[in-house]
Amino acid sequence: MAGVSGFSHLVVDVTDLDRSEAFYRDVLGLEILGRGFLNDERPNSTLAFNTHHRIVLIQVPDKVEPFRPNSSSIHHALMMNADQFDRAEERLRGLGYKIGDNRAQFRAVGDRNIDIFDPDGHRYQLQTYNPNARAFEPENVGEVVCGNVKDYKVGDVKAFVAGKFFVVRRAEGFFALSRWCTHRKGLLAWKPDHWCFYCPMHGVTYDRKGENTSYFHDVPPMSAHPLSIAADGTITVRPDELIERESFDESQLVAVPC
Amino acid sequence: MAELQSVNHSAICVHDLQQAIDFYCGVLGAREASATDFVTEDVIKGRSLHRSIIIEDYLIALMLARDFMPMPPDEQLRGTHGFRHAFGVPRDRFKNLMAVFKQNGVAYEGPVEHHAHGPFGESIYVKDPSGNFLEFLWRRDEGVRYDGVTGVGEG
Numbered sequence: 135m136a137g138v139s140g141f142s143h144l145v146v147d148v149t150d151l152d153r154s155e156a157f158y159r160d161v162l163g164l165e166i167l168g169r170g171f172l173n174d175e176r177p178n179s180t181l182a183f184n185t186h187h188r189i190v191l192i193q194v195p196d197k198v199e200p201f202r203p204n205s206s207s208i209h210h211a212l213m214m215n216a217d218q219f220d221r222a223e224e225r226l227r228g229l230g231y232k233i234g235d236n237r238a239q240f241r242a243v244g245d246r247n248i249d250i251f252d253p254d255g256h257r258y259q260l261q262t263y264n265p266n267a268r269a270f271e272p273e274n275v276g277e278v279v280c281g282n283v284k285d286y287k288v289g290d291v292k293a294f295v296a297g298k299f300f301v302v303r304r305a306e307g308f309f310a311l312s313r314w315c316t317h318r319k320g321l322l323a324w325k326p327d328h329w330c331f332y333c334p335m336h337g338v339t340y341d342r343k344g345e346n347t348s349y350f351h352d353v354p355p356m357s358a359h360p361l362s363i364a365a366d367g368t369i370t371v372r373p374d375e376l377i378e379r380e381s382f383d384e385s386q387l388v389a390v391p392c
Numbered sequence: 393m394a395e396l397q398s399v400n401h402s403a404i405c406v407h408d409l410q411q412a413i414d415f416y417c418g419v420l421g422a423r424e425a426s427a428t429d430f431v432t433e434d435v436i437k438g439r440s441l442h443r444s445i446i447i448e449d450y451l452i453a454l455m456l457a458r459d460f461m462p463m464p465p466d467e468q469l470r471g472t473h474g475f476r477h478a479f480g481v482p483r484d485r486f487k488n489l490m491a492v493f494k495q496n497g498v499a500y501e502g503p504v505e506h507h508a509h510g511p512f513g514e515s516i517y518v519k520d521p522s523g524n525f526l527e528f529l530w531r532r533d534e535g536v537r538y539d540g541v542t543g544v545g546e547g
């Protein structure tokens with residue numbers, strides 16, 4: 135195997151090293167380490183993140199093309215903690231930048247992003263994850279009646295808007311799962327053709343047990359809500375109460391009364 | 393202290409998603425992270441066609457280019473397209489990396505030794521199958537402890 139240990143640095147072509155060095159330091163907030171570290175006859179400057187990641191600016195004689203012709207969506211995301219992000223917002227506003235995020239609708243609650251271009255048109259996204267992004271905020275909708283057990287076949291999943299939850303019918307019984315992704319706060323969609331719950335934010339998927347089936351290995355199962363079934367088969371869910379789960383087991387299901 | 397922690401991910405364009413996956417996962421040891429799901433409304437909503445891969449602490453979204461991107465000359469292995477990604481390799485694995493490239497028929501230029509007063513040791517330069525320039529190097533500061541990088545999907 136190749137044995138790559140991780141990212142080291144991004145080499146960035148610039149037309150004016152002084153101007154770009156100032157931008158990466160004063161606007162983005164990197165620390166200048168020094169010039170001329172690279173074995174390259176062109177003027178170059180290395181700037182540091184707090185981790186081992188670096189950006190190396192190289193002054194090129196020709197015009198800088200930040201994107202290859204016919205490419206699209208090229209960008210680099212720079213990660214901050216929430217405090218650094220607050221300070222960046224303030225700093226950028228103070229410097230007269232318009233702060234906008236044209237993909238806000240694709241982000242989970244608590245994901246924050248600022249799009250910014252350097253003096254040569256290189257596109258960056260400054261990003262952070264809000265530490266409160268996982269907090270559960272009940273909608274205070276009280277009890278939600280979700281039809282009758284007769285309305286569900288084994289394997290059915292129905293989404294409910296008020297209270298944001300799904301009712302899932304498994305062979306052994308019913309349970310209610312929260313629509314909030316447990317990674318951060320993306321809203322899950324049920325994908326009937328793929329038998330999975332899908333989060334459009336970072337792509338986490340869950341099966342009908344609510345268990346994470348994606349490459350984000352640390353994401354816990356979907357949370358549940360109390361569900362009850364009356365003698366006549368009426369299903370009621372209380373989505374204001376959240377039940378966090380470590381894994382699925384059958385005791386979480388409510389059996390259909392005989 | 394800097395006001396930024398890390399570079400978290402990039403989106404770059406390729407001509408052939410499968411060919412790119414074969415290179416990034418098969419040769420470089422990345423793992424596949426996600427793919428655009430065509431049955432979803434993602435594409436209609438403006439999401440681009442992509443597959444993403446994770447190399448240790450870094451995610452690259454490999455986006456399908458709109459049209460054929462002019463390729464650098466075959467013999468050019470060291471270059472930029474406005475930017476270039478450089479990945480670290482422990483110093484004691486550096487020779488092994490060159491051997492892996494040789495085995496897989498990946499041409500490289502170098503090693504080029506950098507100046508001893510900086511953090512960079514030696515680099516080799518390659519291109520991915522779509523002509524994107526990449527660099528691999530060992531670093532003189534590999535023993536230094538910095539803040540840990542929050543990996544993709546953590547934090």
Ligand code: FES
Pocket residue numbers: 242315316317318319320321333334335336337338
């Ligand atoms: S919020 Fe990240 S995958 Fe759902």
